[in-house]
Amino acid sequence: MTFGDGQQSANVVPQFCRQSGAPEDQTSLITHSYAEPGSYTVAASVWDNRGTDHADRNVTVTVGG
Numbered sequence: 001m002t003f004g005d006g007q008q009s010a011n012v013v014p015q016f017c018r019q020s021g022a023p024e025d026q027t028s029l030i031t032h033s034y035a036e037p038g039s040y041t042v043a044a045s046v047w048d049n050r051g052t053d054h055a056d057r058n059v060t061v062t063v064g065g
Contacts, residue, residue: 003032004040004061037065 002008009030034040040061047054 001030001042001044003034003042005034005036007032034061034063037063039063 001010009032032042040063041058042061043056043058045054045056
């Protein structure tokens, strides 16, 4: 996972999110803090627990000052 500000994380072990109402094994929450305001492109690859299927996504995050 890259956060668009030069920071990245590999082999992230997610913290499961219970607030969404989804089962724990289907939804995860990963956080990152930005030092400066701006627009950042976050890129993530998510794999299943067998390593046989994955999804890649990019999203733009706008951080206000």
